[in-house]
Every structure is written in C-alpha cells, then in structure tokens.
Amino acid sequence: MKIGTVIGNVWATRKEDNLRGLKFLVVQPELLNKSNNDSSFIAVDRIGAGIGDKVMVTQGSAAAHMASDTPLPIDAIIIGIIDSVDIERGGENG
Amino acid sequence: MKIGTVIGNVWATRKEDNLRGLKFLVVQPELLNKSNNDSSFIAVDRIGAGIGDKVMVTQGSAAAHMASDTPLPIDAIIIGIIDSVDIERGGENG
Amino acid sequence: MKIGTVIGNVWATRKEDNLRGLKFLVVQPELLNKSNNDSSFIAVDRIGAGIGDKVMVTQGSAAAHMASDTPLPIDAIIIGIIDSVDIERGGENG
Amino acid sequence: MKIGTVIGNVWATRKEDNLRGLKFLVVQPELLNKSNNDSSFIAVDRIGAGIGDKVMVTQGSAAAHMASDTPLPIDAIIIGIIDSVDIERGGENG
Amino acid sequence: MKIGTVIGNVWATRKEDNLRGLKFLVVQPELLNKSNNDSSFIAVDRIGAGIGDKVMVTQGSAAAHMASDTPLPIDAIIIGIIDSVDIERGGENG
Numbered sequence: 001m002k003i004g005t006v007i008g009n010v011w012a013t014r015k016e017d018n019l020r021g022l023k024f025l026v027v028q029p030e031l032l033n034k035s036n037n038d039s040s041f042i043a044v045d046r047i048g049a050g051i052g053d054k055v056m057v058t059q060g061s062a063a064a065h066m067a068s069d070t071p072l073p074i075d076a077i078i079i080g081i082i083d084s085v086d087i088e089r090g091g092e093n094g
Numbered sequence: 095m096k097i098g099t100v101i102g103n104v105w106a107t108r109k110e111d112n113l114r115g116l117k118f119l120v121v122q123p124e125l126l127n128k129s130n131n132d133s134s135f136i137a138v139d140r141i142g143a144g145i146g147d148k149v150m151v152t153q154g155s156a157a158a159h160m161a162s163d164t165p166l167p168i169d170a171i172i173i174g175i176i177d178s179v180d181i182e183r184g185g186e187n188g
Numbered sequence: 189m190k191i192g193t194v195i196g197n198v199w200a201t202r203k204e205d206n207l208r209g210l211k212f213l214v215v216q217p218e219l220l221n222k223s224n225n226d227s228s229f230i231a232v233d234r235i236g237a238g239i240g241d242k243v244m245v246t247q248g249s250a251a252a253h254m255a256s257d258t259p260l261p262i263d264a265i266i267i268g269i270i271d272s273v274d275i276e277r278g279g280e281n282g
Numbered sequence: 283m284k285i286g287t288v289i290g291n292v293w294a295t296r297k298e299d300n301l302r303g304l305k306f307l308v309v310q311p312e313l314l315n316k317s318n319n320d321s322s323f324i325a326v327d328r329i330g331a332g333i334g335d336k337v338m339v340t341q342g343s344a345a346a347h348m349a350s351d352t353p354l355p356i357d358a359i360i361i362g363i364i365d366s367v368d369i370e371r372g373g374e375n376g
Numbered sequence: 377m378k379i380g381t382v383i384g385n386v387w388a389t390r391k392e393d394n395l396r397g398l399k400f401l402v403v404q405p406e407l408l409n410k411s412n413n414d415s416s417f418i419a420v421d422r423i424g425a426g427i428g429d430k431v432m433v434t435q436g437s438a439a440a441h442m443a444s445d446t447p448l449p450i451d452a453i454i455i456g457i458i459d460s461v462d463i464e465r466g467g468e469n470g
Binding site (some may be wrong): 001002003015038046047048056058059060061062063064065076077079080081082083084085086 | 289290291292293294295296297298301306308319322323324325333342343346352353354355356357358
Binding site (some may be wrong): 199204207212214227230239248249258260261263264268 | 457
C-alpha cells in the first residue's frame with residue numbers, strides 16, 4: 001500500500017451505473033524515499049477521509065474487493081487514515 | 095484512477111469474440127504533477143464519452159469488472175466524465 | 189490497452205500444462221507520445237495475428253479472462269488487429 | 283516477488299472494516315541490480331516479521347488471496363522471511 | 377509475459393502456510409530493447425527450470441492462477457522454458 005495525502009475532490013455526474021454514491025478524492029503520494037515522484041491519482045473513500053488527511057491507499061484490482069458482493073471497476077481505495085508511521089532504519093520521511 | 099482526455103478512436107474489425115460492440119477510445123493522461131509523462135492508451139467506453147471530454151479511467155484488471163457477469167479481457171475503462179476537480183493543496187494542474 | 193506491432197515468435201516446448209496449444213508472439217509497443225520507451229513483451233494470440241500486424245493488447249491479469257472457464261497464468265493477450273487509429277488532438281503518432 | 287527489509291510500522295485506527303487486526307509494516311525494497319530505486323511501501327504481515335527482517339513480498343491483487351475466503355482490499359503482503367538468496371550469475375547484491 | 381534468465385535460488389523457512397513446497401527462483405529480465413533496465417525478481421517455478429535457463433514469466437495476479445483450485449498469494453511464475461525467440465523486425469536482442 002502507498003501513503004498519501006488527500007488534496008482534492010473529483011466531481012463526475014455521468015458515471016458507470018454501479019459507482020453512484022461513491023466519493024472520489026485526489027491523493028498525492030508521500031515521499032518514502034528520495035526517488036519517489038509519483039503523480040497524484042484518484043481514490044475512492046468510504047471511511048470519511050478529508051482534505052489534509054494522511055491516508056493508506058490500496059491500488060490495483062485489489063481495490064475492487066471493497067464490498068463483499070460483486071467487484072467494482074475501481075483501481076484505488078483509501079483503506080486507512082494514518083495516525084503515525086515509525087521508521088526505524090534509513091533516512092526516509094513519512 | 096487516472097484523469098485523462100479523450101483524443102481519438104480505435105477501429106479493429108478482427109477482435110476477441112466477447113469484445114464485439116464495445117467502443118475503444120484513445121485517452122491522453124492529464125498532468126496531475128510535473129513528473130507525469132505517461133503515454134496515451136486505449137480504454138473502453140460505455141457512458142458516451144467523446145473527443146475532448148475529461149474522463150476518469152480505471153486501469154488494470156479491475157476494468158474487467160464492468161459487467162455483472164463474466165469478466166472481459168480489457169485493462170482500461172472510462173468510469174466517469176469529469177465535471178470538475180478541486181485541488182486544495184500544492185501546484186498541480188488538473 | 190496498448191498498441192503494438194507483432195515482431196516475432198516465441199517457442200517453448202516445456203510449459204505449464206494448461207498453456208499447451210497457445211501461440212506466443214513478441215509485441216513491440218508503438219509510440220503514442222514521445223516519452224514512450226517500453227520494452228517488447230510476449231503476448232498470447234488467438235485471433236490470427238501475424239508478423240507486422242498492428243495490434244491492441246490487454247496486459248495484466250485481465251488477460252487471464254480469455255476463456256469462459258478457469259483463468260490461465262498469462263499476463264498479455266492480443267485482443268484486436270487494428271484497422272486504424274484516429275487521433276484528433278496533439279501530435280502523437282499511432 | 284520482491285525482496286525487501288522491514289523498516290517500520292504503520293498505525294491507523296480508522297480503517298476499512300475488514301482490515302481490523304491486520305499488522306501493517308513499512309518495507310524497503312532491496313537492490314537486486316543497480317537500476318533499482320523503488321520507494322518503500324506498506325505490506326500486511328501475518329507470519330511474524332519484525333524490524334530488520336529480510337522478507338519476500340507479493341504485490342498487486344494477488345496479495346488479496348491471503349485467506350481462503352473473501353479477498354481483502356490490500357495490495358502487498360509479506361509471504362516469507364528469507365534465510366538466504368544464492369545468486370549464481372552477474373554482480374547483483376541480494 | 378517477460379523473458380528472463382534464472383540466476384539464483386531463494387530459501388525461506390518461515391512462509392505463508394499455503395506456499396510450502398513451492399520452489400522460488402531469482403529471475404533476471406532479459407533486454408528486449410535498449411531502454412530495459414528492470415530489476416531481478418523472484419518467481420515460482422513448477423516446471424523444473426534451473427540456473428541459466430531462459431524462461432517466460434507471467435507477472436501480476438495472473439500468476440495466482442497456477443492451480444485449478446484457490447489462488448495463491450504469488451505475483452510471478454515461470455510458465456515456460458524458452459527454446460528460441462525469432463525477432464523479424466528491428467534491432468532487439470532476445
């Protein structure tokens with residue numbers, strides 16, 4: 001999973017039918033080492049994340065497993081709001 | 095999910111049997127930060143996107159979950175036509 | 189999906205049992221913008237693609253959904269032979 | 283699978299419901315050749331890995347297959363604690 | 377699928393329960409064009425590949441479909457030992 005910060009909202013009236021009611025947020029990945037320069041992306045949120053929250057995001061089709069029933073066509077979901085990250089080796093930030 | 099703009103169409107008469115009738119569009123990813131330089135790619139569209147529309151695209155095998163029945167061999171689908179993106183931190187465009 | 193050109197064949201006598209009879213081709217991705225420099229890769233073909241054909245390729249585990257029964261351990265499949273690509277914005281080739 | 287070293291812990295009180303009780307660790311990928319500069323990421327651990335352990339990590343939605351029942355929305359899991367890696371060609375470390 | 381060469385073995389006594397008995401090899405991807413500089417990675421082998429063999433590898437969750445029953449948490453599997461690759465256009469090696 002990646003760590004990122006919520007930086008925005010996405011509004012899309014016309015959507016695939018089974019995505020109505022979902023909240024879409026813009027997430028900026030955080031640097032965990034110096035070579036990280038990933039772009040922002042859009043993630044679904046169901047746990048009440050807001051602007052400025054540091055979050056843990058699952059990417060890829062694993063994000064489709066957010067409900068117990070049929071998988072959805074989404075590729076990123078916020079799975080946790082991070083309280084703290086303890087790094088015990090190296091000079092990474094996070 | 096990524097944000098992109100629809101810039102073209104793909105025509106392919108000979109296809110895998112279960113893909114007949116699907117619309118294939120060329121999507122150019124939008125920059126969400128400065129290091130983004132992803133290539134254009136092809137995405138399936140079922141919600142009526144057209145040239146110039148800003149869209150939200152799901153990539154990977156999650157795109158196969160577009161129908162409630164058997165998954166299809168596609169790896170990108172347009173899931174929404176974007177009305178607006180509000181970024182509240184940093185200097186990204188979008 | 190990516191666009192590429194079929195440039196070669198792969199022969200492998202010893203294979204996973206459920207892959208016998210499949211055709212494996214080498215595909216060179218086409219440039220859709222200037223920063224594209226992806227490597228060639230191997231894709232399964234079931235629609236009769238040949239050397240020099242411009243094809244549309246699905247990558248990732250979505251490629252495993254080529255048959256209606258059990259998924260196969262493959263990560264790329266040629267899903268269409270392209271007749272034409274119409275780009276209506278920007279200077280991409282394709 | 284990738285090789286990495288466990289370098290930290292992640293604490294997140296608010297999480298997707300089906301992820302409660304899982305342990306989340308920060309993993310720094312090890313160099314297997316000179317061009318490797320991947321960022322650290324978060325992986326689920328169920329086999330008792332700790333800070334400093336060299337581990338084998340499965341990424342992508344295959345990580346969701348950690349339990350025999352329903353898949354979980356996670357994209358990285360530590361699947362083994364490495365005793366040794368024997369490289370018999372080239373100058374890679376590992 | 378990627379082409380690579382088997383260059384080593386990985387030993388891990390403590391593993392996820394459903395992975396006992398599997399063989400884990402280190403695979404170095406082969407160059408299929410000049411810009412390729414991928415890192416080595418670990419792949420499961422069930423077809424008897426050994427050090428020095430040129431192999432065809434499936435990556436991502438499609439690798440989990442190696443058995444007809446429940447998927448396993450692995451993200452790379454050797455699916456064939458390559459006899460030859462015939463490239464008929466361009467200057468790639470392989």
